[in-house]
Each structure stands twice: as C-alpha cells, then as structure tokens.
Amino acid sequence: MKRTQLSRTHTLAVLVENKAGVLARVAGLFARRGFNIESLAVAPTDERFSRITIVVDAESAPLDQIKKQLDKLIDVVDIAELSLEESALREMVLVRLELDDVAKVADVEALVSGFSGSVLRTRNAHMMLSLSSRPDDLDSFLEKLQPYGIAELQRTGAIAIPGI
Amino acid sequence: MEMDGGSALLKALEFEGVDVVFGYPGGAIMPVYDSMVGGSGPRHVLVRHEQGAGHMASGYAHATGKPGVVMVTSGPAATNIVTPLADAYLDSVPVVAITGQVPYGLIGTDAFQETDTTGITMSITKHNYLVSDPNDIPQVVHEAFHIATTGRPGPVLIDLPKNITDVRNPQSAMTWTDPVPIDLPGFKPVLDGEPEMIEAAVELMLTATRPVLYAGGGILKARGAAELVTLAEKLNIPVVTTLMARGAMPDSHELNLGMPGMHGNYTAVMAMQESDLLIAMGSRFDDRVTGKVDAFAPDAKVIHVDIDPAELGKIRMPDVAIRGDAKHVMTQMLAAIGTRTPADHGQWRSTLSGWQENYPLAYEDAEPGGRLKPQMVLERLRDLSPEDTIVASGVGQHQMWASQYWKFDHPYTWLNSGGLGTMGYSIPAAIGAKVGMPDKTVWAVDGDGCFQMTCQELITASVEKIPIKVALLNNTYLGMVRQWQEMFYENRLSEVDLSGPVPDYIKLSEAMGCVAIRVEDPDEVDDAIERANAIDDAPVVLEFVTEPNENVYPMVPGGASNSEVVVPPFQQKGTD
Numbered sequence: 026m027k028r029t030q031l032s033r034t035h036t037l038a039v040l041v042e043n044k045a046g047v048l049a050r051v052a053g054l055f056a057r058r059g060f061n062i063e064s065l066a067v068a069p070t071d072e073r074f075s076r077i078t079i080v081v082d083a084e085s086a087p088l089d090q091i092k093k094q095l096d097k098l099i100d101v102v103d104i105a106e107l108s109l110e111e112s113a114l115r116e117m118v119l120v121r122l123e124l125d126d127v128a129k130v131a132d133v134e135a136l137v138s139g140f141s142g143s144v145l146r147t148r149n150a151h152m153m154l155s156l157s158s159r160p161d162d163l164d165s166f167l168e169k170l171q172p173y174g175i176a177e178l179q180r181t182g183a184i185a186i187p188g189i
Numbered sequence: 190m191e192m193d194g195g196s197a198l199l200k201a202l203e204f205e206g207v208d209v210v211f212g213y214p215g216g217a218i219m220p221v222y223d224s225m226v227g228g229s230g231p232r233h234v235l236v237r238h239e240q241g242a243g244h245m246a247s248g249y250a251h252a253t254g255k256p257g258v259v260m261v262t263s264g265p266a267a268t269n270i271v272t273p274l275a276d277a278y279l280d281s282v283p284v285v286a287i288t289g290q291v292p293y294g295l296i297g298t299d300a301f302q303e304t305d306t307t308g309i310t311m312s313i314t315k316h317n318y319l320v321s322d323p324n325d326i327p328q329v330v331h332e333a334f335h336i337a338t339t340g341r342p343g344p345v346l347i348d349l350p351k352n353i354t355d356v357r358n359p360q361s362a363m364t365w366t367d368p369v370p371i372d373l374p375g376f377k378p379v380l381d382g383e384p385e386m387i388e389a390a391v392e393l394m395l396t397a398t399r400p401v402l403y404a405g406g407g408i409l410k411a412r413g414a415a416e417l418v419t420l421a422e423k424l425n426i427p428v429v430t431t432l433m434a435r436g437a438m439p440d441s442h443e444l445n446l447g448m449p450g451m452h453g454n455y456t457a458v459m460a461m462q463e464s465d466l467l468i469a470m471g472s473r474f475d476d477r478v479t480g481k482v483d484a485f486a487p488d489a490k491v492i493h494v495d496i497d498p499a500e501l502g503k504i505r506m507p508d509v510a511i512r513g514d515a516k517h518v519m520t521q522m523l524a525a526i527g528t529r530t531p532a533d534h535g536q537w538r539s540t541l542s543g544w545q546e547n548y549p550l551a552y553e554d555a556e557p558g559g560r561l562k563p564q565m566v567l568e569r570l571r572d573l574s575p576e577d578t579i580v581a582s583g584v585g586q587h588q589m590w591a592s593q594y595w596k597f598d599h600p601y602t603w604l605n606s607g608g609l610g611t612m613g614y615s616i617p618a619a620i621g622a623k624v625g626m627p628d629k630t631v632w633a634v635d636g637d638g639c640f641q642m643t644c645q646e647l648i649t650a651s652v653e654k655i656p657i658k659v660a661l662l663n664n665t666y667l668g669m670v671r672q673w674q675e676m677f678y679e680n681r682l683s684e685v686d687l688s689g690p691v692p693d694y695i696k697l698s699e700a701m702g703c704v705a706i707r708v709e710d711p712d713e714v715d716d717a718i719e720r721a722n723a724i725d726d727a728p729v730v731l732e733f734v735t736e737p738n739e740n741v742y743p744m745v746p747g748g749a750s751n752s753e754v755v756v757p758p759f760q761q762k763g764t765d
Contacts, residue, residue, distance in 0.1 A: 096498070
C-alpha cells in the first residue's frame with residue numbers, strides 16, 4: 026500500500042474565491058509544471074470563499090515558484106505553506122471490509138477502537154468503517170486492515186489549517 | 190435601464206472608453222454584431238482572419254497604451270485568436286478578447302462551432318470569464334479591463350453564450366447598472382517597492398564599479414522611460430535595452446549600449462557578462478538574453494525589480510528583490526539617492542568604449558552587382574523616415590536587423606513579438622498601431638516567410654483606409670532557420686527555400702489594393718522609400734530583393750555562454 030510520505034510532501038492551504046473554474050485553474054498550474062498532486066480537498070468556507078488543501082510532492086525550490094504562480098491567479102486570495110508540526114492536519118477514510126469469517130468482526134472492532142475510529146455498520150461479515158486522523162495514522166490503520174480484506178476505500182485527502 | 194446582453198456589451202465597451210474593436214462576425218457572436226447596426230458602439234475594423242484581429246489589438250495597445258479589443262465568434266474563430274492571445278500573454282500586452290459561445294444550454298454537447306474557449310485559453314490569458322447571466326456583463330467587462338491593464342498587463346478573455354446576447358431570446362433580457370468599484374481580494378498589485386529594499390539597492394548601485402542597467406519591457410509598460418533616463422544619468426550607469434525595451438531609452442543617448450542577448454551587439458552582451466552589478470528593471474532574464482544561465486554574468490550581484498513577484502528568483506536569484514512598478518521604484522530610487530554620488534566608473538566606461546570601437550554593429554557592403562544588403566535597406570529606411578516612425582516587425586532575421594539597425598529615440602515606436610516569436614505579427618500589428626496613431630508613419634518590417642502568413646490583412650488595410658507601409662525583405666529563404674542550419678547543422682538546408690517562383694509579391698500586393706514597388710538595385714532604394722513615405726492614401730509594399738545568405742551577427746549560439754559571442758567573420762581576426 027502507498028504510504029503518505031509526509032516528509033517529502035508540502036501542504037498548501039489556498040484560499041480562493043468561489044468562482045466557476047477556479048479548481049481547474051489551480052490544478053492546471055500544477056499539471057503544466059509536472060507536479061504530482063498527492064491529495065486535494067476543497068469546500069466552501071462561506072458564500073464567497075473556498076479553502077483548498079493541496080498536498081504536493083515537490084522539491085522546495087520549484088514549489089516556491091508554483092506558489093508565486095498560484096498567487097498570480099486572480100481568484101486565489103491567499104496561500105500558506107503549512108508545517109506539519111505547527112498546523113492541524115486531518116484526513117478521513119471510509120473503508121468497506123469483506124471478512125472471510127464473521128468471527129473476525131470482533132478483532133476488527135478492537136482494531137478500530139484502538140485507532141479511535143468508528144464502525145459505521147456491520148452486516149454479517151461486511152463492515153463499514155471510518156477514521157479521521159493524521160494521514161500517517163490512516164496509513165497505519167489501512168495497513169493493519171489489509172489482511173482482513175479491504176473491498177473498497179476512499180480517503181478524503183488531507184485538510185489543514187495553520188496551528189495556534 | 191432594460192436592454193439585451195448584446196447591446197449591454199457595446200455599452201460596456203463604450204463605458205470603458207473603447208474607441209475601436211478589431212473583429213470578425215460569425216454565428217455565436219452575431220447578436221452583438223446585430224446590435225452594432227445603425228452605428229452603435231465603437232468603430233469596428235473588419236479583418237480577414239481572426240489571428241490578424243488579435244495582433245491588431247496588440248499593436249494598437251502597445252502603440253497607444255490603451256487596451257486593445259478583439260471580438261470574434263466561437264469555435265474556429267476562438268481558436269484562431271489563441272496565437273495572438275499567447276503572444277500578448279508572453280509580451281504582457283493589455284488585450285481584451287470577446288468571444289461568442291454557443292447558447293449556455295448547449296455547452297458541452299459538441300454543438301456546432303463549440304470549443305471550450307475558457308479551457309483552451311486558461312494558460313495563455315491573465316484571466317478569463319464565461320458569462321452565464323447578462324446582468325453580469327457590465328461588471329465582468331469592467332473587471333476584465335481592470336485586470337488587463339493593472340499590474341503586469343496581459344490578455345483577458347470574455348466568453349459570451351449566444352442566448353444572453355440575442356435580443357430575440359428572453360434569456361438576454363437584463364437591467365443595465367453601472368459597474369461598481371472593483372473588489373478582487375486576490376488581485377492587488379503592489380506598485381511601490383519596500384523602502385528597506387530600495388535603500389539596499391541604492392547602496393549597491395552607488396558602490397558598484399562595473400554596473401549595467403538591464404532595462405526590460407516592464408519599463409515601457411509602467412510608462413517609466415523618462416525615469417530610466419534620469420536614473421541612468423544620475424548614477425552614470427550604462428543601459429542595455431532588451432528586445433522588448435527598445436525605445437525605452439534613446440539609442441542616441443551615450444549611456445545606451447543597445448540590445449543585449451543572442452543577437453545583441455558585442456558591447457551590450459559583454460557589458461552584462463563582465464558587470465559587477467546588474468540592475469534588472471522590468472526584465473525577466475529570458476533565455477535569449479542570458480544564454481547559458483549558469484555562465485551568465487558570473488561576477489554580478491543582481492537587483493531585480495518587477496511588478497510580478499513570480500519573476501523574482503525565477504531564473505536568477507537576486508541579491509536584492511524588489512516587488513514594484515518600474516516607474517514607481519525608479520522614482521523611489523532617485524529620491525533615496527538624493528545627493529549621493531556613485532563610485533567612479535571611469536575604467537568601466539573605457540572598457541566599454543574599447544569594445545564599441547573594436548566590435549561595432551557592422552556588415553559588409555554588397556558586392557558590386559550583388560543583391561541588396563538587408564542592413565543597408567533598414568538604415569536607409571530609418572534615415573529617410575520621420576523620426577518618430579513606428580516600426581512593427583515580424584519574426585526572424587529581419588526582426589533582429591530591424592532591432593539592431595533602427596535608431597529608436599522614442600518609446601512605443603517598436604512593436605514586435607518578443608516572447609512567443611510569432612511569425613506574421615508585423616502587418617496586423619502595424620495596422621493596429623496605425624489605427625491608434627493615425628498621424629504617425631507606421632512601417633511593417635517583414636520577411637517573405639512572415640508576409641505569406643498574414644499578408645491578407647493588407648486587404649483590411651486597403652478597405653478600412655489604414656495606410657501602413659511594408660518593407661518586405663525578400664531573401665527567398667526562411668532566413669533564421671537557414672542561418673541555424675548553416676551554422677549548427679552543417680549547412681544541411683531543410684525546407685527553408687521560399688524562392689518560388691510564386692508568389693509575385695508585387696501582383697499580390699496590388700491585388701490587395703496596395704501600391705507595390707520591387708527594389709533590386711541599390712540606387713533605387715532611396716527613391717522607393719521616399720515614394721512610399723509620400724503616399725498617405727493607400728498601403729504600400731516595398732519588396733526589397735535581398736542577399737539570400739546574409740547572416741545575423743553577433744550571435745551567441747543557442748545554449749552557449751554569452752562569453753562565446755560570435756562576431757561577424759570580418760571582425761573575427763581581432764577577437765581575443
């Protein structure tokens with residue numbers, strides 16, 4: 026399983042105006058320069074603005090250039106690069122398990138509880154789980170779930186805001 | 190006021206002070222054209238190809254300082270202005286493009302003449318809009334002009350679906366309200382430099398012993414030509430004017446070393462290379478200026494002034510980075526300098542004059558009976574034309590010769606495609622400049638390759654009574670490509686021969702309503718130019734049949750260090 030290499034990535038919090046096409050403008054800038062977006066999460070903060078959290082795999086020098094290019098976009102209001110230590114960083118995952126033995130449900134419940142996750146639903150040997158935590162916790166969680174048979178999963182990508 | 194979106198667009202353009210639109214009608218933009226019937230809206234110049242309209246808007250903008258406007262329909266028309274938009278983007282020219290779009294409800298259905306115009310132009314415009322509500326038109330147009338002309342200028346596109354402009358469609362009904370003040374929290378260009386950075390820069394400028402002011406197009410965009418001269422004189426600093434900055438400082442000024450770069454003159458190239466301080470003012474360390482970046486101006490500290498912070502440190506890390514408008518920052522610098530005086534540059538100035546003496550821009554005269562030398566033609570054109578003549582060039586050898594041999598003594602008299610290198614730029618750009626500056630003489634300096642790309646706009650010039658003049662330097666080759674093949678591909682000429690025998694440029698030009706004269710004999714050059722300059726009621730084409738194998742010198746080979754600048758063969762014996 027691909028692990029989130031937090032040390033090699035940069036997390037950008039980008040405040041944008043809620044205008045048509047703004048996500049395409051932001052994503053296009055990364056694509057044109059050959060940067061891989063590791064994850065991207067976006068949602069409105071109010072009527073006028075949205076916040077995008079972009080985790081990008083990049084060397085720091087060209088990243089500085091891309092931050093400046095992002096800032097040139099008319100709809101981009103503010104960009105902050107967030108440090109892992111000082112910012113609040115969270116990601117959520119939804120997992121559907123198909124266990125080969127209904128007796129393993131209890132093991133999974135214990136595992137989920139250990140990560141402070143939730144069991145959303147259990148039907149026979151099928152389970153729906155969720156966990157909200159740091160991205161590297163999600164990595165460990167999924168690694169531990171792997172042997173039980175992950176049928177589907179969806180991560181949200183990290184969201185972050187500057188710390189206090 | 191109740192109206193339809195099409196009429197609102199024309200009213201919005203008038204509200205922004207637009208006096209001319211370069212355009213071409215078609216399906217999706219027809220409602221706007223219908224609103225023009227009866228004389229509503231600005232003057233419209235009907236072009237013969239949409240690309241021409243885009244370059245005209247650009248030429249108009251550069252010559253006048255006002256934004257140029259191009260209006261075309263959807264689909265193929267929108268894609269035909271992709272080249273001029275990219276051109277205006279790379280050269281930071283304020284252009285507003287209006288494109289028709291299929292009705293909003295049909296977007297995404299592969300409708301007739303549908304293209305994703307905002308998607309296609311996203312990376313070659315400063316900003317673009319797809320308007321869905323006709324009530325938004327006044328404010329969107331107002332914002333578009335603000336964005337195009339504020340900070341680093343550039344092209345902005347507005348895509349207008351047909352349903353919101355067509356008076357016969359109820360969806361076009363809108364209520365006109367005057368635009369409200371601009372509120373763009375993500376777009377607030379900074380004009381003044383930080384005072385501490387200004388002081389740090391001034392200290393470097395006062396102590397440098399081999400300084401060079403590396404003047405770029407940003408100075409012209411900032412209308413800062415006068416401040417450039419004052420600053421250079423105050424500090425006694427020699428100036429190089431990039432291809433985009435020709436005319437920002439008079440070529441007749443003793444501190445102006447001329448154009449640097451791949452085809453810059455020897456002194457300008459070497460001055461940068463050997464300098465201990467480069468003051469980059471509205472310039473962007475383009476690869477055509479720096480040559481091999483790692484070997485560029487190795488001893489120089491760098492002060493970089495640019496209104497676009499993304500330029501600072503993009504190519505060369507500056508020692509002092511100043512975000513600001515060139516005119517504002519130079520004014521701040523002059524105030525900060527006060528009565529302080531610079532270090533002695535005596536030795537530097539004598540090094541520079543030594544280079545100027547040994548390696549002037551020069552060419553060998555034509556052999557008796559040989560073809561015309563293009564440089565000689567340009568020198569005669571320069572000397573026989575009014576002093577403030579506007580010159581618009583195409584792209585290639587003739588562009589470099591025009592930049593080298595013209596003497597630009599006024600800002601905004603040189604138009605060319607510097608960043609994108611768009612062949613065919615000159616004729617439409619010259620038309621746009623002449624529309625904006627009808628009292629000035631406007632010469633398009635063109636090559637035979639370029640001419641064949643956009644010469645149909647001479648029909649526009651004839652019909653619309655825009656009497657530009659074209660100096661067609663016909664060397665029967667794609668000359669710059671031929672020169673590279675000669676120098677870097679062992680003279681294996683590949684697909685560069687334009688010798689024809691067609692077109693007959695005289696017949697072609699005459700068919701488009703121009704006065705056309707072919708010049709082959711050196712003794713006929715002056716007469717032809719004087720005749721052309723005297724004609725003011727029709728476009729003129731002078732075809733100069735020039736030496737096919739002439740090369741542009743000096744030349745820094747692509748990817749080489751600027752220290753490896755190659756001077757013309759007849760100067761090489763003296764090279765150290």
